[in-house]
Amino acid sequence: MEAYLGIIAIIVVVALLAAGGMFLLFRGGGKSAPPPVAPPEAPPIPEEGQAPSRGAVQEDAATTTVPPPTRPVEPEIVVPKIEIPPPSAGRMVRLRARLARSQSTLGKGLLDLLSRDRLDDDTWDEIEETLITADVGVGPTRAMVEELRTRVKVLGSRTPEEARTLLREELLTQIGADMDRTLNVKPHGERPAVVLVVGVNGTGKTTTTGKLARVLIGDGSKVVLGAADTFRAAAADQLQTWGDRVGAQVVRGPEGGDPASVAFDAVAEGIQEKADVVIVDTAGRLHTKTGLMDELGKVKRVIEKRATVDEVLLVLDATTGQNGMRQAQVFAEVVNITGIALTKLDGTAKGGIIISVQRELGVPVKLVGLGEGPDDLAPFDPEVFVDALLGD
Numbered sequence: 001m002e003a004y005l006g007i008i009a010i011i012v013v014v015a016l017l018a019a020g021g022m023f024l025l026f027r028g029g030g031k032s033a034p035p036p037v038a039p040p041e042a043p044p045i046p047e048e049g050q051a052p053s054r055g056a057v058q059e060d061a062a063t064t065t066v067p068p069p070t071r072p073v074e075p076e077i078v079v080p081k082i083e084i085p086p087p088s089a090g091r092m093v094r095l096r097a098r099l100a101r102s103q104s105t106l107g108k109g110l111l112d113l114l115s116r117d118r119l120d121d122d123t124w125d126e127i128e129e130t131l132i133t134a135d136v137g138v139g140p141t142r143a144m145v146e147e148l149r150t151r152v153k154v155l156g157s158r159t160p161e162e163a164r165t166l167l168r169e170e171l172l173t174q175i176g177a178d179m180d181r182t183l184n185v186k187p188h189g190e191r192p193a194v195v196l197v198v199g200v201n202g203t204g205k206t207t208t209t210g211k212l213a214r215v216l217i218g219d220g221s222k223v224v225l226g227a228a229d230t231f232r233a234a235a236a237d238q239l240q241t242w243g244d245r246v247g248a249q250v251v252r253g254p255e256g257g258d259p260a261s262v263a264f265d266a267v268a269e270g271i272q273e274k275a276d277v278v279i280v281d282t283a284g285r286l287h288t289k290t291g292l293m294d295e296l297g298k299v300k301r302v303i304e305k306r307a308t309v310d311e312v313l314l315v316l317d318a319t320t321g322q323n324g325m326r327q328a329q330v331f332a333e334v335v336n337i338t339g340i341a342l343t344k345l346d347g348t349a350k351g352g353i354i355i356s357v358q359r360e361l362g363v364p365v366k367l368v369g370l371g372e373g374p375d376d377l378a379p380f381d382p383e384v385f386v387d388a389l390l391g392d
């Protein structure tokens, strides 16, 4: 009987399970089960430095507490560090690699031509053309070719070393190796020496004034700068920056003010401060020759009430060729130039301009600009120049 009951119980359990399974299978009218629900997307995380979205700001505003007000930070007074520029000696040697462009034409180009076994008329024409292209000028080119022709005839066949010596000597002769290139910057007792810097705007006049101050300070002088280029306000700011860097006082006037009055004040300051040198940067606008003459003449006269003008430096851009030379000539006619500062010699293959400018203006190149760096102005040394052109 017990076995009978057990069988009935098993049948009942199996029947119940089967009924449950059928119910689950046909629930919902035989439709398939719904697809799984995708999880909600997480809000985007703002990237570093990116402003949070508007919603995020509002949420944050609701929960962030406002920090207590802090005291405003006092602006830090930055005392400019005074630089001590290097002395000028040996600068041109250091910068000679900057003459690479002139080296390839005036130096190596000529040397290759002169080293040829046979120097026929075509080769001499090429030599002449190279010299003209390098801005040596027509007169000096003719003189050089003539001299080289005579010496080559005497020498006959030449070794490359002989050709190099020949060219070196000829270039030095044309450049004037023995010209006096001393900058007149020695003070006269209690009075400072005065350097007047003139030239067309954009030639590097203000930059050269600043760099010259560094040259002189590097060599141990005390310098005062006069920003007499009142025509261009930025020029005075530019000069101020140069002065601040090396601790040179800068005397300036109102924009559009009288340049002569600034020059006078600068010299007075130089005397009072016991400076060794006062360098005056001028505007030198080339509107008319008489205007220029009046302006520079007045600056000079006014300075001479207190001191003497020892050096009038004409700044000339080496890359401007004949055009620059014509403008330079106008300056030479209105003021007694004592030296030339030839800028941007690093940016040209026309290094021969040294020869022509000296010939045309009758004054020596005393300084050369060989780059935009603060210490890229060097006293001109003809031997270093020629050796740099010919390569070591």
Ligand SMILES: Nc1nc2c(ncn2[C@@H]2O[C@H](COP(=O)(O)OP(=O)(O)OP(=O)(O)O)[C@@H](O)[C@H]2O)c(=O)[nH]1
Pocket (backbone or CB within 6 Å): 200, 201, 202, 203, 204, 205, 206, 207, 208, 229, 232, 235, 283, 343, 344, 345, 346, 347, 368, 369, 370, 371, 372, 376
């Ligand atoms: N590569 C090179 N650039 C130079 C040299 N000298 C000056 N410069 C650049 O020439 C540009 C003009 O120089 P400035 O000194 O402003 O010219 P400026 O003649 O004073 O012009 P104004 O103030 O308008 O009279 C600047 O960018 C200088 O850095 C140089 O020797 N080599």
